[in-house]
Amino acid sequence: MNAxxxxxxxxxxxxxxxxxxxxxxxxxxxxLRGFLAVRAALEAQPPSSPGAVLQLAGRTLIGVVGGASGPLYGTLLRRTGKELGDAAEVSDEELRKALYAGVGAVAQLGGAAPGDKTMLDALVPGVGALSTSYxxxxxxxxxxxxxxxxxxxxKGRASYLGERSIGHQDPGATSAALLLAALADTAEAVDAP
Structure with missing residues (x-):
């Protein structure tokens, strides 16, 4: 979450x-407001497991971030954390499965699918490639x-623009890609000798 x-x-x-x-x-x-609040919440009450970290982060985002981003990112993290449970450590495969559940919860909440120009356009292929590497x-x-x-x-606010939304990179997909890049950077830092 710090990354x-x-x-x-x-x-x-x-x-x-x-x-x-x-x-x-x-x-x-x-x-930015949401993730700064997440960092503060994690520092104030350090959770005891990866699942608890993600659940606290998700709850914080839902409570702090307005618009669609708070509920969507909050759902992603809370559901992923819930799937991980209370285990002190999780395997790469357990994280991948938990993230699949989180992405599914986002799709259900937003009623979106890949190709709708949403965060799912980054999350679905990103989580799908986790079986290869971070x-x-x-x-x-x-x-x-x-x-x-x-x-x-x-779907989303951009859908109101119709054809005028063509030619613009989706900000939600971009921020979702940042999340997975931070996960990769962290995994590589942990694995570094």
Whole structure:
């Protein structure tokens, strides 16, 4: 979560720029506020397991972030954390399965699917590539975010623009790619000799 927060801190302005033509121009600032609150919550009450970390992060995002981002990211993290349970350590495979459940919960909440120009366009291929490696997941998520440029939004705020949403990279897919890149960076740092 600290790596995600640092990434959002670096990229908040870019996320807001991406959101300006097709959204409310607040995606970066909302996520920054939310993940700074997550960092503070985790420091104030350090959870005892990976699942508890994700559940606390999810609850915090839902409580702090307005718009769709808070409930969607909050659902992703809470559901993933719930799937992990109270185990003190989780395997790569357990995390992958838990993230699949989290992505499924996001799809259900938002009523979206890949190709709708949403965060799912990065999350679905990213989580799908986790069976290869964390870096493959990050690359797949980034490719998914970039692939939203020619799409017409069918869900979310951008869908109100119809064809005018074509030609813009989806900010939610972009921030989802940041999340998976932070996961890859953290995994690589842990595995480094």
């Amino acid at each position: 995600v927060t640092a990434s959002v801190e670096r990229e908040a302005d870019r996320l807001t720029e991406l959101d300006s033509p097709i959204g409310d121009a607040d995606h970066g600032s909302n996520l 870096r493959a997941a990050a690359v797949a998520a980034e490719s998914g975010a970039l692939a939203t440029v020619p799409l017409q939004a069918r």
